[in-house]
Amino acid sequence: MSWDRSGPSLALATPPGAPASLPLENLPAVFGFRLLGDRGARFCLGYSKVLGPKDRRSFPCPEQTTAERGYQCGPCFARDDFRFMHDVHRSGVAPPGLAAYLAQEHWLYVATFADGATKVGTASHRSKWSRLTEQGAVVARYVARADDGRIVRVLEDAATRHAGLPQAVRSAAKTAALARPRAPRDLDVLNAAAADGLRQLLAADVGIDGFETVEEQWDPPGSWEQVLTARASVYPLSFETGDHGGAVLALLGQTALIAVPEGRFLLNLALLRGRRVELGEFRSAPIAVQDELF
Incomplete structure (x- = not known):
């Protein structure tokens, strides 16, 4: 799922690899698919060459x-320019196009998700807003602007090493958190404290120049509120095989709030990455629903 200011779209590719896209900005919308291939099989997504910023x-x-490795086969991983990305600040090795991409200014942020899980991350200036949107943050603050991508990754490592902020949160955990989100004020207070603490850390000597601390809050899309207040359960059917579908009501990051006859559920669309599907008028199998006891 990719996002820009016009809304979300599901990034697809035909079996031969031709790119395609399914816009999902006009909701509600019917969305159905059938999983193809061997049970649980994930296919290589190819590779990328970076041409510039x-x-x-x-x-x-x-x-x-x-x-074989993540979402790529071995040969495609070896061809992919982005394989240098996360070690370039230590190795100094990058193809020319990636080096040009990294030469633009980058941002360091602190993101908090629906259950309070908080991470540090980076974004290029071009993806400053969309990076956090695609990750499904609920509250986030930018804490530093760096001259380039190498410097911002040094800062990110310092945040993990000295402040204990992780650099990743699993997509399944993000979706599960949306079923029982913490109060918005609690999340904002938690995020603000983590961001303030990181700014203080960066204001001390972290052994590198070329950045400045900033105080700026990220603005989430309007659809976030509908998902956060839905109190829906996580979609219980396996994405290993079968037909799935319903009405998409709203989206938050990689999670879709869908309606099926049994109720509303949170569907982790990140689980479709690398899977082969047939789009069409498919519907989910009946879902057993048990009322919660209080």
Whole structure:
């Protein structure tokens, strides 16, 4: 699921690898799919070449084979420019296009999710807003502006090492948190405290120049409130196989709030990454619903 200011869209590719997109900005909308291939099989998503700060080119997997490492086969991982991304501040190694991409200003942020889980992360200036939106943050603050991508990754590592902020939160945990979100004020207070603490850390000597601390809050899309107040359960059916579908009511990051005859559920669309599907008028199998006891 990708986001920009116009709304979300589901990034797709045909079996030969041609890119496609399913816009989901006009909701509610009917969405159905059938999972294809062997049970649980994930296919390689190909590789990318970075051409500069704003341009990249994606290539389909030449073999159209299953993924071996994450969402890529071995040969596509070896071809991918982004494999250098997370170690470039230590190795100094980057292809020319990626080096040009990293030369633009970057932002360091602190993101808090619906259950209070909080992480540190980075975004290029171009993806300053969309990065947090796609990750499904509920509250987030920018804490530093860095001259380039190498410097911001040094700051990110310092935040993890000295402040204990992790650099990742699993997508399944983000979706599960939306079923029982903490109060908005609690999340804001928690995020503000983590951001303030990190700014204080960065204001001390972290051994690198080329950045400044900032105080700026990220603004989430309006659809966030509908998902956060839905009190829906996590979609219980397995994405290993079968037909799935319903009416998409709202989206938050990679999570869709869907309506089926049995009620509303939170669907983790990140689980579809690398899966082969057929889109169409498919519906989910009946879902057993048990009333909660209080």
